[in-house]
Amino acid sequence: MANDLEAKVWDCLKTVTFPGMSRDIVSFGFVDRVAVEGSNVEVGLSITTHNQQLGEDVREQVERALVEIEGVAGASVGLEVRTPPAAAQQAVSRDAELIPEVKSVVAVASGKGGVGKSTVAANLAVSLARLGYRVGLLDADIYGPSLPMMFGITERPVVDGNRIQPFERHGVVLMSLGFILETDTPVIWRGPMVMRAIEQMLADVDWGPLDYMIVDLPPGTGDAQLTISQKVPLSGAVIVTTPQDIALIDARKGLAMFRKVNVPVVGIIENMSSFVCPHCGEQTDVFKRGGGERTAEILKCAFLGRIPLDPAIVEGGDAGQPVVVAHPDGPHAESFAGLARAVVEEAAKHQPPKLSIF
Numbered sequence: 126m127a128n129d130l131e132a133k134v135w136d137c138l139k140t141v142t143f144p145g146m147s148r149d150i151v152s153f154g155f156v157d158r159v160a161v162e163g164s165n166v167e168v169g170l171s172i173t174t175h176n177q178q179l180g181e182d183v184r185e186q187v188e189r190a191l192v193e194i195e196g197v198a199g200a201s202v203g204l205e206v207r208t209p210p211a212a213a214q215q216a217v218s219r220d221a222e223l224i225p226e227v228k229s230v231v232a233v234a235s236g237k238g239g240v241g242k243s244t245v246a247a248n249l250a251v252s253l254a255r256l257g258y259r260v261g262l263l264d265a266d267i268y269g270p271s272l273p274m275m276f277g278i279t280e281r282p283v284v285d286g287n288r289i290q291p292f293e294r295h296g297v298v299l300m301s302l303g304f305i306l307e308t309d310t311p312v313i314w315r316g317p318m319v320m321r322a323i324e325q326m327l328a329d330v331d332w333g334p335l336d337y338m339i340v341d342l343p344p345g346t347g348d349a350q351l352t353i354s355q356k357v358p359l360s361g362a363v364i365v366t367t368p369q370d371i372a373l374i375d376a377r378k379g380l381a382m383f384r385k386v387n388v389p390v391v392g393i394i395e396n397m398s399s400f401v402c403p404h405c406g407e408q409t410d411v412f413k414r415g416g417g418e419r420t421a422e423i424l425k426c427a428f429l430g431r432i433p434l435d436p437a438i439v440e441g442g443d444a445g446q447p448v449v450v451a452h453p454d455g456p457h458a459e460s461f462a463g464l465a466r467a468v469v470e471e472a473a474k475h476q477p478p479k480l481s482i483f
């Protein structure tokens with residue numbers, strides 16, 4: 126009985142949107158606690174905003190919505206308003222000087238390699254460009270830069286004056302560490318080398334004005350990843366995982382790493398969720414199902430959707446055509462467009478104050 130009511134309360138909370146946004150307060154991770162005692166409900170909200178009044182508005186909305194639920198006699202809603210961490214803002218302003226013309230930098234990260242991080246980064250970048258934004262894509266994966274192949278680029282970048290000219294494909298301006306490294310040479314990167322290469326990729330490349338720069342980060346949560354995420358002025362991170370438990374554990378570590386350096390996590394995307402048979406259309410859960418969603422719930426971050434295992438995605442990647450380019454009207458293009466919109470909404474929360482929705 127109590128559980129039923131608790132489920133109803135969560136459903137109700139999912140209908141409450143943050144003022145000025147289309148996303149609900151649960152997916153934003155603003156609901157800290159729900160407790161049901163008989164017909165009384167207690168909800169704890171914890172909201173990160175510069176504007177206390179917005180927090181109060183949400184609290185009132187929640188109170189009004191809760192008492193409408195059948196079976197609820199009384200509702201009390203606690204509110205904690207936190208200001209965004211100053212440390213993150215300082216780091217952003219310091220390093221943002223390397224790329225003053227870039228409005229938002231969003232990292233695509235994963236706990237381990239091979240989960241489809243570069244695939245997501247490439248398709249996300251093209252999808253953002255489709256929405257009309259100026260988009261850059263920086264391949265900072267020191268262990269396995271793969272964007273040159275995914276975009277079918279075999280030539281070397283041109284240096285004009287002392288500026289490296291990026292490539293442009295499918296409406297995306299891109300640069301990869303792969304253009305600098307010799308292919309097939311094992312790379313042993315040490316901290317200072319990584320930093321120098323990343324700085325060069327930011328400051329010496331002629332990116333031009335961009336609304337979004339998507340960064341394909343190296344997988345894992347070691348020192349290299351940590352330093353890159355501190356050096357690059359990230360306004361958010363998207364974490365890619367496959368649905369198995371082992372990958373999810375790594376995804377959690379990734380999330381903890383970003384929180385440590387005060388980078389907001391936009392959410393988790395589950396890749397290779399299920400296999401859709403090209404012959405009969407039947408869906409098989411190759412690994413497990415729902416793991417990404419559960420992990421997002423536990424970690425209080427948004428679940429951004431799932432991308433099925435589909436040979437078309439491999440073919441697209443190998444042929445230099447991300448799947449959203451090869452099949453612009455296909456189901457994956459739609460999923461990636463949804464992801465792009467979620468990134469736009471989340472990144473808007475971390476703009477300088479005058480542009481902020483807060």
Ligand SMILES: Nc1ncnc2c1ncn2[C@@H]1O[C@H](COP(=O)(O)OP(=O)(O)O)[C@@H](O)[C@H]1O
Nearest residue numbers: 238239240241242243244433434435438439442
């Ligand atoms: N949803 C998917 N369906 C089928 N193949 C995929 C999918 N996502 C990624 N792949 C393939 O898996 C391999 C690894 O993906 P990649 O994006 O390079 O992973 P990462 O950057 O995490 O190492 C690539 O060959 C890619 O084409």
Ligand SMILES: [Mg+2]
Nearest residue numbers: 242243266271
């Ligand atoms: Mg990769």
